[in-house]
Amino acid sequence: xxxxxxxxxxxxxxxxxxxxxxxxxxxxxxxxxxxxxxxxxxxxxxxxxxxxxxxxxxxxxxxxxxxxxxxxxxxxxxxxxxxxxxxxxxxxxxxxxxxxxxxxxxxxxxxxxxxxxxxxxxxxxxxxxxxxxxxxxxxxxxxxxxxxxxxx
Amino acid sequence: xxxxxxxxxxxxxxxxxxxxxxxxxxxxxxxxxxxxxxxxxxxxxxxxxxxxxxxxxxxxxxxxxxxxxxxxxxxxxxxxxxxxxxxxxxxxxxxxxxxxxxxxxxxxxxxxxxxxxxxxxxxxxxxxxxxxxxxxxxxxxxxxxxxxxxxxxxxxxxxxxxxxxxxxxxxxxxxxxxxxxxxxxxxxxxxxxxxxxxxxxxxxxxxxxxxxxxxxxxxxxxxxxxxxxxxxxxxxxxxxxxxxxxxxxxxxxxxxxxxxxxxxxxxxxxxxxxxxxxxxxxxxxxxxxxxxxxxxxxxxxxxxxxxxxxxxxxxxxxxxxxxxxxxxxxxxxxxxxxxxxxxxxxxxxxxxxxxxxxxxxxxxxxxxxxxxxxxxxxxxxxxxxxxxxxxxxxxxxxxxxxxxxxxxxxx
Numbered sequence: 001x002x003x004x005x006x007x008x009x010x011x012x013x014x015x016x017x018x019x020x021x022x023x024x025x026x027x028x029x030x031x032x033x034x035x036x037x038x039x040x041x042x043x044x045x046x047x048x049x050x051x052x053x054x055x056x057x058x059x060x061x062x063x064x065x066x067x068x069x070x071x072x073x074x075x076x077x078x079x080x081x082x083x084x085x086x087x088x089x090x091x092x093x094x095x096x097x098x099x100x101x102x103x104x105x106x107x108x109x110x111x112x113x114x115x116x117x118x119x120x121x122x123x124x125x126x127x128x129x130x131x132x133x134x135x136x137x138x139x140x141x142x143x144x145x146x147x148x149x150x151x152x
Numbered sequence: 153x154x155x156x157x158x159x160x161x162x163x164x165x166x167x168x169x170x171x172x173x174x175x176x177x178x179x180x181x182x183x184x185x186x187x188x189x190x191x192x193x194x195x196x197x198x199x200x201x202x203x204x205x206x207x208x209x210x211x212x213x214x215x216x217x218x219x220x221x222x223x224x225x226x227x228x229x230x231x232x233x234x235x236x237x238x239x240x241x242x243x244x245x246x247x248x249x250x251x252x253x254x255x256x257x258x259x260x261x262x263x264x265x266x267x268x269x270x271x272x273x274x275x276x277x278x279x280x281x282x283x284x285x286x287x288x289x290x291x292x293x294x295x296x297x298x299x300x301x302x303x304x305x306x307x308x309x310x311x312x313x314x315x316x317x318x319x320x321x322x323x324x325x326x327x328x329x330x331x332x333x334x335x336x337x338x339x340x341x342x343x344x345x346x347x348x349x350x351x352x353x354x355x356x357x358x359x360x361x362x363x364x365x366x367x368x369x370x371x372x373x374x375x376x377x378x379x380x381x382x383x384x385x386x387x388x389x390x391x392x393x394x395x396x397x398x399x400x401x402x403x404x405x406x407x408x409x410x411x412x413x414x415x416x417x418x419x420x421x422x423x424x425x426x427x428x429x430x431x432x433x434x435x436x437x438x439x440x441x442x443x444x445x446x447x448x449x450x451x452x453x454x455x456x457x458x459x460x461x462x463x464x465x466x467x468x469x470x471x472x473x474x475x476x477x478x479x480x481x482x483x484x485x486x487x488x489x490x491x492x493x494x495x496x497x498x499x500x501x502x503x504x505x506x507x508x509x510x511x512x513x514x515x516x517x518x519x520x521x522x523x524x525x526x527x528x529x530x531x532x533x534x535x536x537x538x539x540x541x542x543x544x545x546x547x548x549x550x551x552x553x554x555x556x557x558x559x560x561x562x563x
Contacts, residue, residue, distance in 0.1 A: 059354035061347065068405050081367060081376055094365045094378050096357030098385045099392060101378075103353070106393045106424065107240060108410040116378040117370065129373035136372075148407050 031121025056089020110141035160202035163439030166226035240409035295361035299388035334503035435507030
């Protein structure tokens, strides 16, 4: 098993991030996760992957659905910029997530509860790296500003 | 049939509009402007207007027990309305459906009296179309190059969204107020679907496809990720909540806001809004005094920044103020005929009861065919940072035009 260096997260913070929903596109995102699986790379067990055809089909409504139904954070992982297997789904998704981030900021929350990453299908470490970055940012946000559920 | 109309908190525009129910002889109408001291009585239909707070729960339950049918009239009671923007700062404006069950909703800001009448009588409502299908403008759905904040139009055929002005018409039903006829993009006071703001956010985000979004290199993933810094997307929409969720914040499924409150609910509604949206927001929530309040805000900014106002504009504004005092009189006398007459006259000048036609420097559309429209046409103005004060209104805006502080005395 590949050992990955990881920042140590306190148990009380880990408790607050039990469900991180990650929408992964069928091409690069899920491809990368598959490669990571073949290479037996480890990642945080809180990550719940939802396979979608393209991140372009994930909008604020699906993200808010996930959060309303108990997700602690949501992220999309799509193809690299310019490499969307459709046309520009990953970029459109980024636009919408950027606006949603602004909504969270305007409500007085951290903007790290929604995020978008990219991955390369051939390299499992890109997806695993994205997961780690996601967990790390989320841990910082929870330490500083609490979770989104505090306000619900 | 016994109909009781209750006015809770906030602007009493919908409550005043319900005076028109008196013109209908099918039922007896009673107005309760102070529900806290209301003596319990049976009623066939209870109409609730005004925004609701958790404190009102007890009295609302009493009304529910005593009435056969309960109707929420106007956006404040159906989806939270404009006052619910204060939820961003920790207030708890709640729609009626969140407090009692089995409520009939009549959406709209201002709620439509014809719809209310049909609901009271239990008639079937005409099926309303989407606003875009009745709008004179046509959409192209091309990606935008730029989002524009202030309206400056020569084009009367292209959809507002395609011209770069955010319009919530996609998620709205056709309505009587029709802000879109007065060069004012829709803000979605009659939503066609639930969580309309979130859906519109997705729609407009997609339309912004050609505007560059900031990305950054992610060390761990060794690929690009969405950057956290401000970019053209966030800078072109400085107030997402105020524009997308103007009427539906509590019902949109977003978490409760936790910004610091300024103490007053009315002032919290204005905090964080944009200078170019202020006249419309004050027109929405001013109730009896909406014309005074809106003109006060407009004139304060005009005077401080030397925006020229023509004599014609001044005359029309004076007419509006006179009409407002006539309106107050009609409301006091509960005179439906007079009320109808005065509001029709207000609509002629201001476009609708939300005062969509009023703006800085003049009016957005021509009022009278005989006028020379160039004399009182509005134009794009500069956003100037500073504190503006004029009698009862005082507000501070920052360089992007966001209201940072506001003080409104009475009204």
